[in-house]
Structure formats: C-alpha cells, structure tokens
Amino acid sequence: xxxxxxxxxxxxxxxxxxxxxxxxxxxxxxxxxxxxxxxxxxxxxxxxxxxxxxxxxxxxxxxxxxxxxxxxxxxxxxxxxxxxxxxxxxxxxxxxxxxxxxxxxxxxxxxxxxxxxxxxxxxxxxxxxxxx
Ligand code: UDP
Ligand code: MG
Numbered sequence: 001x002x003x004x005x006x007x008x009x010x011x012x013x014x015x016x017x018x019x020x021x022x023x024x025x026x027x028x029x030x031x032x033x034x035x036x037x038x039x040x041x042x043x044x045x046x047x048x049x050x051x052x053x054x055x056x057x058x059x060x061x062x063x064x065x066x067x068x069x070x071x072x073x074x075x076x077x078x079x080x081x082x083x084x085x086x087x088x089x090x091x092x093x094x095x096x097x098x099x100x101x102x103x104x105x106x107x108x109x110x111x112x113x114x115x116x117x118x119x120x121x122x123x124x125x126x127x128x129x130x131x132x
Pocket of ligand 2: 118
C-alpha cells in the first residue's frame with residue numbers, strides 16, 4: 001500500500017465540487033486516510049510550492065492557493081502516487097486526457113482543481129506538511 005497527498009484547490013471548493021471529487025476518488029478505489037479543511041496564508045502556499053521558486057507563475061499561484069478553502073487529504077491505494085497522477089491528468093486541463101479530473105472540471109492551467117504528489121519524495125514531504 002502506498003500513500004499520496006491530494007489537495008482540492010480553491011477553484012473547486014468555490015464551485016462546490018468537493019463531494020464530486022471525493023466520489024471520483026472513492027470510485028477509483030482510493031481510501032481516504034486523513035483529511036482537513038483549511039486556508040493557507042501566502043507564506044504557507046509559498047513554502048508548499050518551494051520547488052517552483054523562481055518560476056514566473058509562482059506569485060500568482062500562491063495568491064490563488066491562499067484565496068479560499070483548500071482540502072488536503074491523504075489517500076491510500078496500491079500504486080497510489082502514479083494512479084492518482086493518472087486520474088487527475090495533465091497540469092493544463094486543455095491538455096488533460098478525456099476522463100481525467102482536470103479535463104472534467106479544471107478551468108485553466110492555474111485553476112486546475114486539484115494537486116497531487118508527483119513522486120514518493122514529494123509525498124514524503126507533502127503529507128507531513130499538512131498532517132505532521
Ligand atoms: N501552474 C500555473 N501556471 C503554469 C504551470 C503551473 O499556474 O504555467 C500552477 C498550477 O496550478 C499547477 C501548479 O502551478 O498545478 C504546480 O505546477 P506543476 O508544474 O507542479 O503542475 P502539477 O504537478 O500540479 O501538475
Ligand atoms: Mg507538481
């Protein structure tokens with residue numbers, strides 16, 4: 001069994017898509033291990049996205065991520081990290097495959113509804129960030 005972190009982002013909580021997303025995760029046989037509803041400060045968002053330091057979209061991203069409710073959760077499944085990345089689809093919803101979450105509900109490359117850990121190394125940092 002493997003664990004990964006998913007965050008429901010402010011564009012999705014703002015459109016009342018929380019239940020829909022959790023339903024899709026459960027249908028894909030992810031088990032919900034932990035979850036909370038919170039709001040990030042800009043500094044917390046910047047810390048979470050530290051790997052993107054220096055990128056042109058970082059300021060706008062951290063502003064967006066601290067603009068509303070976020071719901072981080074720990075999900076468990078065999079091959080959870082890769083399977084969740086597959087389920088959410090490409091970063092840009094326009095490029096995300098049909099049937100993926102971002103293709104279905106993402107708005108644009110920034111407001112793409114969900115975050116998911118991209119590797120074991122990321123999950124090992126991102127899970128304790130919210131559930132220490
Ligand atoms: N992002 C953005 N503009 C870009 C690329 C990314 O606003 O050109 C945002 C988007 O919300 C994305 C997050 O930054 O989910 C992190 O980017 P990353 O490349 O790690 O994409 P992800 O791993 O989320 O697919
Ligand atoms: Mg990423």
